Amino acid sequence: xLTKKAKYGLKAMVHLAGVRPGETAxxxxxxxxxxxxxxxxxxxxxxLRNAGFVHSKKGKGGGYMLARPPSExxxxxxxxxxxxxxxxxxxxxxxxxxxxxxxxDETRCAVRLVMLRAREAIAEVLDKTSLEQMRGLGESxxxxxxxxxxxxxxxxxxxx
Amino acid sequence: xLTKKAKYGLKAMVHLAGVRPGETAxxxxxxxxxxxxxxxxxxxxxxLRNAGFVHSKKGKGGGYMLARPPSExxxxxxxxxxxxxxxxxxxxxxxxxxxxxxxxDETRCAVRLVMLRAREAIAEVLDKTSLEQMRGLGESxxxxxxxxxxxxxxxxxxxx
DNA sequence: ATCCTACTCTATAAATCTAGTCAACTTTGT
DNA sequence: ACAAAGTTGACTAGATTTATAGAGTAGGAT
Numbered sequence: 001x002l003t004k005k006a007k008y009g010l011k012a013m014v015h016l017a018g019v020r021p022g023e024t025a026x027x028x029x030x031x032x033x034x035x036x037x038x039x040x041x042x043x044x045x046x047x048l049r050n051a052g053f054v055h056s057k058k059g060k061g062g063g064y065m066l067a068r069p070p071s072e073x074x075x076x077x078x079x080x081x082x083x084x085x086x087x088x089x090x091x092x093x094x095x096x097x098x099x100x101x102x103x104x105d106e107t108r109c110a111v112r113l114v115m116l117r118a119r120e121a122i123a124e125v126l127d128k129t130s131l132e133q134m135r136g137l138g139e140s141x142x143x144x145x146x147x148x149x150x151x152x153x154x155x156x157x158x159x160x
Numbered sequence: 161x162l163t164k165k166a167k168y169g170l171k172a173m174v175h176l177a178g179v180r181p182g183e184t185a186x187x188x189x190x191x192x193x194x195x196x197x198x199x200x201x202x203x204x205x206x207x208l209r210n211a212g213f214v215h216s217k218k219g220k221g222g223g224y225m226l227a228r229p230p231s232e233x234x235x236x237x238x239x240x241x242x243x244x245x246x247x248x249x250x251x252x253x254x255x256x257x258x259x260x261x262x263x264x265d266e267t268r269c270a271v272r273l274v275m276l277r278a279r280e281a282i283a284e285v286l287d288k289t290s291l292e293q294m295r296g297l298g299e300s301x302x303x304x305x306x307x308x309x310x311x312x313x314x315x316x317x318x319x320x
Numbered sequence: 321a322t323c324c325t326a327c328t329c330t331a332t333a334a335a336t337c338t339a340g341t342c343a344a345c346t347t348t349g350t
Numbered sequence: 351a352c353a354a355a356g357t358t359g360a361c362t363a364g365a366t367t368t369a370t371a372g373a374g375t376a377g378g379a380t
Contacts, residue, residue, distance in 0.1 A: 001161065002248040002275070006368065010271045027326070035262035037370060046327070053168075059378030060324045075274060088162040102171075102195030110298035111170045114235060114289055115162070115268035129274055138270035164337065187358075197338055206359065218358050219346025 006083040008036045009044045010134075013078055016054065017070035017135045024063030044082065051081040066131075075134050076126035086126060087119035094119070166243040168196045170294075173238055175296045176214065177230035184223030204242065211241040226291075235294050236286035246286060247279035254279070312320045 011034045019025050023040060025047060031038040045064055048054045053063050053073065066073065085093035091100040092115040103109045171194045179185050187205060191198040205224055208214045213233065215222050226233065236246060245253035251260040252275040263269050 001243070001245075007249055007271060008262075010274075011269075014270045026324095035264070039372080040370060042327075049326095056326060057378080058324085058326045058376080059380095061379065062325050062377095064326090066181075083161070085161075089167055093238060102168075104195070108298040109171075110174045110294045110296075113297040114170075114285070114294050117284045118282055121285045122278055125274070125277045125281050129277075134274050136269045136270075137273040138268040140268075186356095199339060200337070203358075209358095216358060217346080218344080220348065220356050222346070222357050224358090295357085 002079070003083050005040075005044055006079050008034070008041060009048060009082045010075070010078060011036065012064075013048070013053070013066070013073070013131055014047060014138070015145060016064060016066050016136050017131050021069070022065075024057055024061070024065045030064070036145070038109075043128065045092045047082060053078065053081065069129035070135065071133075073131040074127050075129045075131060076123060078131070086122050087115060088122075089115045092116045092119045092125075105155060162239070163243050165200075165204055166239050167306075168194070168201060169208060169242045170235070171196065172205060172224075172239060173208070173213070173226070173230075173233070173291055174295050174298070176224060176226050177291050179225070181229070182225070184217060184221070184225045186223045190224075203212075207242060213238065213241065230292040230295065231290050233291040234287050235289045235291060236283060238291070239286060246282050247275060248282075249275045252276045252279045293305060 012030050015030045016025055027041055028038060030036070030042045041106060042113065045054060045056070049056050049064075053067055055067050056062070056064050079086060085096045087093035089100070089112065090096070090098045091103065091106060091109070091112050092156065099106065100112075106112060168177050172190050175190045175194060176185055187201055188198060188311075190196070190205075191201045205216070209216050213227055216222070216224050239246060240255065245256045247253035249260070249272065250256070250258045251263065251266060251269070251272050259266065262273075263272065266272060294316060
């Protein structure tokens, strides 16, 4: 499960991808239009700044802006910066692999092997989607058809 | 990120899938051979029992056993029972959908739309793998080649 | 100088993870 | 029938992470 931190962070990044290049957005505005607790968003944007995803400017006319064009920012990397590895389990991570203390024989741990598959599937989606593409998803109207894996899935009606 | 509860639960289920049908396994044994804190495992197996995945028997010769053959138990459902929905975010869940309080227009929320894809990808892996298949993964020796999505991925070496 | 804005520090409430203690039940030996 | 031992089950408690709020500091624009 994604934490709220990552969720809010992604929303903020989408918001920033929507401002004209060279202009900034205020934390207060981002927070208000996305229903995010402002102080929490402060901290989140701070982390994203430290991770090099955004730049900040203080004082009047200040605010946040993306550090690179949204087409060059991968959704997966934003999530990694805020929530850590994509893998459901540390020992299945490729970027931040860490042996898990239980598990004597890693190469035969069934849980890890399944979670490696899951990690691969998640990364396939998140790492191949840029911030720009993600923002694009939200711009088409209702009844969107969303391509998922091999098949086509209809949105917004069949989810209860 | 999967919680330890789900991770331990899966390990326990794999263990149970390994005992001869009709026989039981002791919590203490499962805990010892999988390096799981016994008391925690007690609680986890309790939940799995309430969810109908396992049966328990008290007293001498007691213990736990699977409620159904491992080929009929989906890995995804075990995870759901312990950690809740597979979707990284509640509003992207199909089984336990719940509107998220932030987000005025769900059908256009870019974060949700991306996470729907991720959910689909995760479910594709976890719901199409039975407990029996998962157990099978851990039984081949080293240097296993694991089919993932479209491509082939080599294990155990390239993960630092 | 003063306003505006990002930034820092501290604190609180909830959830997760783990351990300890004791109660309830089931089989077995006498 | 009764006691004893083996086992799950329930209840409490502490440590750690997550999510949020408040008050105040620092830096830049006019």
